[in-house]
Amino acid sequence: MSGDVDRINRYVLSSLGFVLIVIGGYGLARSFGSLGDRYSTGAFLSTNVTSFVARNSEWFWVVAALAALLVGYLAWRWLASQIPTPNSLGQFELNSDDSGGFTRVRARAAANGLARDIARHDAVRAARVKLIADARSPEVEVKVDVYENADFVSVRAYVEDEALERFQRMIDAVDLRASIEFNLSEAPARSLA
Amino acid sequence: MRTLSRLVAAALALALTAGALLVAIEIVLAGVGAGPLVVPYDSWYSNGRSTMWDSAVARRAFILVLILGAALLLMGLVRRRPLSLPLSTRHELVGTHVARRGLERSLSRAATSVEGVERATVAASDTRARVLATASRHETGNLKELVTAAVNERLGGLRLAGQPSSDVSVKGMKS
Numbered sequence: 360m361s362g363d364v365d366r367i368n369r370y371v372l373s374s375l376g377f378v379l380i381v382i383g384g385y386g387l388a389r390s391f392g393s394l395g396d397r398y399s400t401g402a403f404l405s406t407n408v409t410s411f412v413a414r415n416s417e418w419f420w421v422v423a424a425l426a427a428l429l430v431g432y433l434a435w436r437w438l439a440s441q442i443p444t445p446n447s448l449g450q451f452e453l454n455s456d457d458s459g460g461f462t463r464v465r466a467r468a469a470a471n472g473l474a475r476d477i478a479r480h481d482a483v484r485a486a487r488v489k490l491i492a493d494a495r496s497p498e499v500e501v502k503v504d505v506y507e508n509a510d511f512v513s514v515r516a517y518v519e520d521e522a523l524e525r526f527q528r529m530i531d532a533v534d535l536r537a538s539i540e541f542n543l544s545e546a547p548a549r550s551l552a
Numbered sequence: 553m554r555t556l557s558r559l560v561a562a563a564l565a566l567a568l569t570a571g572a573l574l575v576a577i578e579i580v581l582a583g584v585g586a587g588p589l590v591v592p593y594d595s596w597y598s599n600g601r602s603t604m605w606d607s608a609v610a611r612r613a614f615i616l617v618l619i620l621g622a623a624l625l626l627m628g629l630v631r632r633r634p635l636s637l638p639l640s641t642r643h644e645l646v647g648t649h650v651a652r653r654g655l656e657r658s659l660s661r662a663a664t665s666v667e668g669v670e671r672a673t674v675a676a677s678d679t680r681a682r683v684l685a686t687a688s689r690h691e692t693g694n695l696k697e698l699v700t701a702a703v704n705e706r707l708g709g710l711r712l713a714g715q716p717s718s719d720v721s722v723k724g725m726k727s
Binding site: 364370371372373374376377378379380381382383386389391399400401403404409420431437438507510511519523534535536538539540541542543544545 | 554558560561562564565566568569571572573575576579580582583597599600601602604605606607610611613615616617618619620621622623624627628629636639642643645646647648650651654655657658661662706709710711
């Protein structure tokens with residue numbers, strides 16, 4: 360998510376920067392007479408420009424207002440993308456059977472259960488789990504602090520093949536999507552006792 | 553740099569949103585015969601008619617625009633290291649990553665675990681882990697090979713998707 364925001368920012372900032380460089384470069388070139396002396400000595404708002412606007416004022420200002428609204432809308436979308444949206448899931452329903460009944464599960468309780476299951480592994484220092492809203496089914500975000508001296512392959516196998524599989528069966532999810540971030544922690548000092 | 557560009561992006565987006573909305577409102581108000589609300593466009597128009605392209609004020613303004621544009625372009629184009637590095641995929645629906653900062657600290661500890669290495673700084677990306685180790689003595693001997701082996705062992709155990717190469721340099725302690 361934060362990667363998406365950074366990508367959007369890079370694109371928009373580069374585009375705006377390029378536009379400003381073109382405007383500044385054109386202005387300076389014209390100001391110093393690089394485009395011809397008659398362009399550098401005129402007024403900033405020439406009679407040609409003002410008379411063009413006056414002649415076409417019926418549609419010009421409508422187009423200008425619409426353009427301003429379009430820029431404002433795009434800028435608003437850009438601004439909104441900077442603000443992280445709380446997408447944590449409150450609760451979800453288990454797949455119902457033919458009886459018509461259903462079971463609601465509190466997402467935080469389910470997430471804590473998965474975190475505890477992952478943290479049972481000896482090489483895991485801590486685990487945090489968040490269930491996030493998705494259009495089709497819950498999606499899991501997992502952060503696992505792993506001791507750096509551990510057999511990392513076996514930790515991954517435990518988290519992905521065992522803990523996540525158990526969780527998937529528990530919440531009766533068919534295609535559970537998961538994003539797991541491992542953070543390497545310093546190995547605990549060995550006790551001499 | 554990432555924080556700075558986010559702050560600049562938020563400030564610019566807010567200014568553009570407010571400015572564009574204000575322009576649209578001023579145009580509508582002018583259309584119904586009302587005067588300027590916030591934007592003093594009457595005096596801006598007079599200034600625009602009296603200011604020449606080759607005037608000092610116009611040049612200063614264009615230089616400012618040029619500098620601002622260059623700063624934004626630089627901010628947008630500068631390459632930042634990723635916050636996390638992808639691990640090799642084992643399941644189609646499960647995306648796995650390792651946090652870059654934690655990895656850098658871990659590689660630094662791996663480097664300093666070699667006897668004779670005083671400290672090490674690591675900068676990791678998805679293609680390379682650059683390690684700068686400082687020896688505790690003037691002579692570095694075979695420390696480069698030992699540090700490279702320690703760093704490669706830790707990197708290899710992770711099964712990173714890109715399998716970044718290690719680039720180790722060791723400098724001796726100044727006598």
